[in-house]
Amino acid sequence: MRRGERMFRVAWKIGLIVATCGLWGCAAKRPSGPVIPPSGIVIHPPTPTVVVPVPPEPPVVRPPEPTAVPVPRSQPVSRDSIAAGNATGSGLRHTNDITAWLRDHGWSAPHPVTRGRDLRYETEAPAGRFAVVVGQKEAEWNGRRLLLGFEPRVVAGQLWLHPLDIESHVEPLLGSGPWHPVERTIMIDPGHGGRQPGTRSILGNQFEKDLTLDWAFRLRALLEARGWKVTMTRTNDLDLALAERVDLAEAAGVSVFVSLHFNSSFPSQQAAGLETYCLTPRGMASHVVREYADEVGRAFPNNLHDADNLRLAVAVHRAVIASTGSEDRAVRHARFMDVLRWQNRPAILVEGGFLSNPEEARRIQTPEFRQRLAEGVAAAFP
Ligand SMILES: [Zn+2]
Secondary structure (H helix, E strand, O other): OOHHHHHHHHHHHHHHHHHHHHHHOOHHHOOOOOEOOOOOOOEOOOOOOOOOOOOOOOOOOOOOOOOOOOOOOOOOOOHHHHHHHHOOOOOOOOOOOHHHHHHHOOOOOOEEEEEOOEEEEEEEEOOEEEEEEOOOOEEEEOOEEEEOOOOOEEEOOEEEOOHHHHHHHHHHHHOOOOOOOOOOEEEEEEOOEOOEOOOEOOOOOOEHHHHHHHHHHHHHHHHHHOOOEEEEOOOOOOOOOHHHHHHHHHHHOOOEEEEEEEEOOOOOOOOOOEEEEEEOOOOOOOOEOOOOOOOOOOOOHHHHHHHHHHHHHHHHHHHHHHHHOOOEEEEEEEOOOHHHHOOOOOEEEEEEEEOOOHHHHHHHOOHHHHHHHHHHHHHOOO
């Protein structure tokens, strides 16, 4: 081939390549749609190969069995709920003038009544009768005992209550109707279990953990017959931490929590009767502290339910005494009870009698008495 002819052919090939590149574009910016080559034939880009993973078989999800699968021990509370709790109970919203408070509601002033050495003040509202004793934390609601946070005083012939007592006791009882559940779901907590037997009967042959479990079974049957959806923290001799009991209530989303216990004053054998507990409102000293520090200024999540806690406690306390005839040892406040204070729902703890008292222990150890205990608690749940 002559040199001129060779150069002509090379130039022809270069031109062809440049023209082809201009028509097709480069790979980096090629559009994803079909492209049209000079021939005019539409060529679709190859369909990308996509590997679709085959999903594994979905696990079979069953509702957890509370007594078999305890949920983690983390506390089901948020910083927000504690902050909200700390924002309540300031005591600044209310007066300490009980007479003015009653007058504001259209009710008559409390009138003094002398009973023995005690100076009592009594008042009546549509919801019931309320009485306090000057200089004592003793109070009565419809004839049943409850303990105030502070002793009432009389100054210049007029009764004064601490603002926190008006807010935490007077207003929930006199100022509103009886406790009513948001929904009829409850968790019953038979106290102790497993390696935590609780107190031992002075008669020597029974432990608290077995008696509370029997009481709980009886209560469950009665509440279910009333249409309540009932769960229990344990249904056998299971070792459960207090935090786990709170977690179980949180996981179940129940609207109310009731813990069942029996009491002891050992080595004294004298004490007998029913005590019903709810969490101490912020700013008050507790009535029972055991060996724990009572953090008076601290609010817990359950303090958001102070009013309902009290109304539920007085309702259960009254109904159990009516059913059993037990001595009235008052509705009381305690702050140390972990099974109450972390609850995000109304929660109470019932001490159904003293296993350290021989006569009461003998009664508690009969199925008939435990049935009456269960009937009493159930009667408080509409
Ligand atoms: Zn106990």
